[in-house]
Amino acid sequence: MSKIKLVLATHNQHKVVELAAILKPLAPGVELVGYDGPEPVEDGLTYAENALIKARAAHQHTGLPAIADDSGIAVEVLGGAPGIFSARWSGTRDAVANRRLLLEQIKDVRPEHRGAAFVCTIALVGFVGEDEVTFTGIWPGEVAFAETGEAGFGYDPVFVPEGFEVSAAELEPEVKNSMSHRNLAIEQLASYLANT
Amino acid sequence: MSKIKLVLATHNQHKVVELAAILKPLAPGVELVGYDGPEPVEDGLTYAENALIKARAAHQHTGLPAIADDSGIAVEVLGGAPGIFSARWSGTRDAVANRRLLLEQIKDVRPEHRGAAFVCTIALVGFVGEDEVTFTGIWPGEVAFAETGEAGFGYDPVFVPEGFEVSAAELEPEVKNSMSHRNLAIEQLASYLANT
Numbered sequence A, B: 001m002s003k004i005k006l007v008l009a010t011h012n013q014h015k016v017v018e019l020a021a022i023l024k025p026l027a028p029g030v031e032l033v034g035y036d037g038p039e040p041v042e043d044g045l046t047y048a049e050n051a052l053i054k055a056r057a058a059h060q061h062t063g064l065p066a067i068a069d070d071s072g073i074a075v076e077v078l079g080g081a082p083g084i085f086s087a088r089w090s091g092t093r094d095a096v097a098n099r100r101l102l103l104e105q106i107k108d109v110r111p112e113h114r115g116a117a118f119v120c121t122i123a124l125v126g127f128v129g130e131d132e133v134t135f136t137g138i139w140p141g142e143v144a145f146a147e148t149g150e151a152g153f154g155y156d157p158v159f160v161p162e163g164f165e166v167s168a169a170e171l172e173p174e175v176k177n178s179m180s181h182r183n184l185a186i187e188q189l190a191s192y193l194a195n196t
Helices: A013-026 A047-062 A083-088 A095-105 A173-179 A181-195 B013-026 B047-062 B083-088 B095-105 B173-179 B181-195
Strands: A004-008 A030-033 A066-075 A115-125 A132-143 A159-161 B004-008 B030-033 B066-075 B115-125 B132-143 B159-161
Touching: A004 A013, A004 A047, A013 A030, A013 A173, A013 A181, A047 A066, A047 A083, A047 A115, A047 A132, A066 A083, A066 A181, A083 A095, A083 B095, A095 B083, A115 A181, A132 A181, A173 A181, B004 B013, B004 B047, B013 B030, B013 B066, B013 B173, B013 B181, B047 B066, B047 B083, B047 B115, B047 B132, B066 B083, B066 B181, B083 B095, B115 B181, B132 B181, B173 B181
Parallel strands: A004 A030, A004 A066, B004 B030, B004 B066
Antiparallel strands: A066 A115, A115 A132, A132 A159, B066 B115, B115 B132, B132 B159
């Protein structure tokens, strides 16, 4: 794989850091470039549609191949919501308010029915001609009854991954990054970049 | 149908009034009795489970046949949520806060994707022995972009019923009560009471 410049179409610095940390060892030939162009309205109905909307905008603005991710938490008793609305669930982008609202909404739901999953879809646009591809990772677990842990971001403090008894915010970043939804999507992306 | 005394297991006065108004002409032999006994935890996963939990509690507490309803708004792009969590969607029982939150959450969703339905399930417990039965009514429509209207309660001001261009809170109570989700469920209940 020759040196590739990829625009990362996100203004969320947490995601840039996490994504770069995971992608670097998998695809050493990739140089991630930040994006500060216009942000399109994310009015898709799925993670893939929203990731594509963002990647397309960055690709059109810069002329470079662009990737964007859309991610969220899908809660079983909420029929997959918050889903694509996770980042603004409380009506604001305040992660603390978002996860507190989620805990309140399902506070009467028994432990055995709190199944959930972290979902991440990465879209790649303009890598081969104007081709558009998406990669999705899913990390199953459940919603805790209270926040724990200081690491991570977003819903990490209220999400207990399958096989663990601590929240994603209590995991070492290396542990989280080795198994997260974002990691699973990035592994697919890296493999595609390496083999295309 | 002989005279029947039914306990209505709800503390929501709006629902008592609306339900009584619809039921009276359909089942003149039924006398609705209020309930102020203990309120159980509604930890069911469906409208029917929660309605049964409430009706069972009232039946056990009073020894009379009891009915309870569980209702909510199911929004397509939210996978059926708020659903059974509608009454406390914002973390409180404040109907204004609940519908404002819903409008905020889906503010970027285009008009053609705002499909929703009002759902009402009524549970009847103890009418024939310890039998438990449920009746469900569904009123299709969509979520508006803003509140309109002064009548009704709950999500009425943000719900535009199919075939209308005004919200359920802009309909005359008689019009609403003739076609609502609650009406459809109560019609089934009245028919059951009359024929059992």
